Amino acid sequence: MAASETLERKLRQIYDAFDSRNWKLALKLSTAGVQKHPEHHNMRALRAVALERTGRADEALKAAEEVLACAPVDEGVYHTLTYVLRPTGRLGDLTAAYEKAVAKAPQSAELLTGLFGCYVRDFSFVKQQQAALKLQKSFPSERHQWWVVDSILLQAHAAADASRLGAGAAAAAAAAPAAGALGADRLLQLAESMAARLVAQRNGAIQGVEALDLYLGILYTQGKVADALALLDGPLGGAFRMAAERRHARAALLSALGRAREAAALYEEAVREQPDDWTALQLYLDCLLPPDCSSRTALPAGFLDVAKALGAPAAPAAVAAEAAGGEAGAAGGGGGGDAVGEALAEAGAFLDSLPTEPPPPPSPTAADGEGGGADGGDKPPRPRRGAPPVLRGPVLARVELAARRARLGLAPTRAVAEAVLACYDSLGHLLSCAMDLRAYVSALPAPDAAWLASELASRLSALASAAEDEAAAAAATDGRASAEALVVLRRRVCALQLQEELAASAAPGPFPDCDAPEAAPAAATEAAAAGGCPHEARAAELAELFADVLPLSKELDERERGPADELLPLAAASLMRAARRGRRAGAAPPPRLAPLLRAAAVLEAGAVGRPFSADCRLGLTALYGLLGAPSVAAGHFAKADAKHIQLDSLASHHLLPVALGLGADRVSGPLLAATRALFEDHARDAGDTLMQAYNQDTHTKVLEFVLFKERLERAHSYALARAEAAVRSLRQQLSGGGGGSGAGSGSGGGAAHGAAASGAAAQQAGPAGAAAAAAAALPLSQLAAPAWGAMRFNADLQTRPPWLPPAACAPHLAVMRWWEGGESAADAGRPWWRCVRAAESACEPAERMRAAQRDGALARWLLPHLLAAALAAAQPQPQPQPQPRPQPPADAAADGAEGGLEASLPALLPRFAAALGVPPDGIGPELAAAFGKSGGGGGGAVPASRQLLLLELALFSAAEAVARLLSALQQPGGGAGLEAAASDAAARGAALAAALSAVGGLAAARLEPGACCCGLVRGDALSLAALLSGESCLWVVACLEAWSRAVKALKRKTAKKPAATAAAPPPPLAHPSVAPALASLAAAAAAAAAALGALSSAAKAAAARQGESAAEGDLLSLLDPSGDDLMRRLVGWEARLSVQHVAKGLLDDQRAALQGAAAAAAALQARAAAVAW
Structure with missing residues (x-):
């Protein structure tokens, strides 16, 4: 008893030392404790943590390995060791120790749960199902049964994913730990039967909305939509806490069954409750009108996310025939022109009946009055200042309906332009108005665009007069701007933004002439008549307007958005059109650098007063990149403070192409290292996040987290960062004059096998060793066609300026491609990238961009391999030998025929040539x-x-x-x-x-x-x-x-051999x-x-x-x-x-x-x- 108390006291002292961050004391106490209690595993684990905290990582890892070799049955020991194993990327070592410990103590719930967590961390779906079954058998609980269902569904997802990608035999073998031996259909049937059994155990009830979404997703994926609808309409549907959630789920199922009229009625009900619900408005029109004009809006139902993860199509095959022959929305199922007309009329009447203003606040009651005013009486309502509040959804829905009429050929496109103008008249004072209307404006044909531009110009003239009146009124009072002045300003800015969208969309190619079809202001018209450039004159007018309205934002914090912040980026866009303007007959070619310099000066002026303006900072990043100033560009991008996932969505296409294309190693090096760290840190921690989802019974998040992990693993920017880091390392070593030292430190912090490969290649001398080390960090197995074809593009392209289309080439060539006018006229004429998720859209320019950037990444990936093979040819060997390879993990197991390539020039050269077209x-x-x-x-x-x-x-x-x-x-x-x-x-x-x-x-x-x-x-x-x-x-x-x-x-x-003879x-x-x-x-x-x-x-x-x-x-x-x-x-x-x-x-x-x-x-x-x- 006394010995036990003494040991507990010593352990408390060690924990206190850790809590106070006194690592040396913790090491001293734990070392003394290990000497007295050499068989106490927890004490030895604490000593390993203390060693790691004091910077003795190698000793800490050795101590942790000694503890793991003993396979202790105390789960707390393994938890302690994670503090040593996690920083070194060795958490996978826990799995074998847990397996041995479970074999020693098979009835330990903690050890079985820990083993399940290890399999979750390893993303071994088959083994985690087996561990969950053992848990359920030894310690029956509903949670463990749902863990089994989740594990089966993850296997079904892996099987469906492999089938979708067309994986070959080797890839399928590599995926076996995840997908198992059963096909997706059999796995889904098994998951359904287990979920049904769980519901029966609860006497017709279910664990919660997460479990219900999972069950509905399983049924939907198998095409059992009617069963899912019946289940939702029954008692299980009560698991939805909010009526709106249940309504959206029911509408989605009705749509899948082809009962679009009933689904439209549900969406109509949702819109009447919330008239500003844009998603419900879009889906109402989708259900009511033919699919030819569908908006492809994602259905807001959780079970559909589950079905998508399991590989379900938008409409299950089992109900496709029923949907085609059913209602399909009285207009969409082949009801003829009359049915379509009736549906359009019905939709128009419904939209006209919607309010465009929010309901007034309730009148104050007597009780409210007693506690409200200073005198205890009722207070009169406060008068509104500026524009009255307005609901965006119903107004914008009228534009959407007009656009759908035009797509069906039942209305002229002029009606769309008129609807856009009416929407501007109602919503033009809102910050979001121009962005809301961008998609409709950019699709207008030239005559309608010209008409709309003319109408906007006339409104701008009236607004200019109103602005002068407001300024005079402000000068006559206290000099402070009224709310009405702000409304007038916002309408002016919105009209100018719409004019810019019209000008960009109507441009015939990457080098439009000076007569772009925009409604030029009076000064611009005069400039054109005088032989000047109307784009420069327009830019000057926009900048002067910004200067005139600066007093309206003088009281704002510099981090707040000003009412006219969009004007300077618009001025820069006009100057960039001047930089790309065509050549007039008989005129000298324009100095294309000068407009870029002026545009940079304009945005610099804006950044002085609005230092946190993203449009100014990103625009300056692009401009200085095009001007060949990478360090200045990086300084402006740093002000955007991009971090974490923004390294993938922003830095990958704003700063990285500039740094790579201009050879700025001081910029590209840290950026590549940070980008790789983003992906590799997530890959290291994704298993822990997934285990949290299991522990919290958020079943849909289990699938969501796996999908997110796979998306990051397949990200184009990750593959590019790995390739460019290897090329950068190789460049640094070869530039030394031929005597490289191997892999060195230039390839960034990669995975463990990358470090091992670099260490092995570093033992070789000269350029051949440097090239071999760089090539070893880029396994050829990753170029297997299915995996490479599944590359994801996560760039947020809508943050790019309208004058900077995404380059359809490798990023390091993007600066040159812009100057060369490398995008086609169709691409540059309409800024297709200025919308949400443009990088993965189905439009032709986006597909062309993805193909080109995928090929560019492939060429950079192959480059070290080609150099290694070219340099190895000079070695004194009869045949060029394949590159030396470390013992690789699973991703390099298929480097042979399944990977499609061997590390030899005859095999590599055709693939490199194909990547170049x-x-x-x-x-x-x-x-x-x-x-x-x-x-x-x-x-x-x-x-x-x-x-x-x-x-x-x-x-x-x-x-x-x-x-x-x-x-x-x-x-x-x-x-x-x-x-x-x-x-x-x-x-x-x-x-x-x-x-x-x-x-x-x-x-x-x-x-x-x-x-x-x-x-x-x-x-x-x-x-x-x-x-x-x-x-x-x-x-x-x-x-x-x-x-x-x-x-x-x-x-x-x-020369050392004897001279040739007749015989020799x-x-x-x-x-x-x-x-x-x-x-x-x-x-x-x-x-x-x-x-x-x-x-x-x-x-x-x-x-x-x-x-x-x-x-x-x-x-x-x-x-x-x-x-x-x-x-x-x-x-x-x-x-x-x-x-x-x-x-x-x-x-x-x-x-x-x-x-x-x-x-x-x-x-x-x-x-x-x-x-x-």
């Missing part, structure tokens, strides 16, 4: 068309971003031939393939030399003084210089150096076909040296020009509001703006980038010039 048998013709035979043919017609990719393709095509040549040269007599390999190497070496000459000449030409404006070079020129000197030419030089060393080694080896043939190097091949490679090295020399000189000269005072003076003369009337109107109203600071920051950033490119090119030139054969 080049057929495997068309590589030679593609290179010849782009570069000609000497670097002077065809390259001018090929965009620079495309030339850069084709240069890498030329390198790896040459590498494949050189690998065969080197292999033949190491064989006695050269083998049968020597002549063919040498011929291919000569031809492909010449193609590589031509590509180097063409791309290098283009990069140098774009840095010449004639291509600059105000001392600045364009962002695409900087991007081309950075990528050429920092990546493409680096790969070329590293390969040429390795091949040169291999040839020299063969020559030395040949001459060495392979003496074969006549070898000399032309080596000469071709020597020409490629010379071309690389020449291109790099020209690039280095041009970059140095451009940097020197920027260092001159004349460059800063030219830039200031463009931006200074005191010397330019346009700039005075654009930014002269903001006295706090320092254009000197803007100009200096831009010049310094560009000069640093140019100096970096010049230094990198000069270093590579020296290495290329030293290559000898």
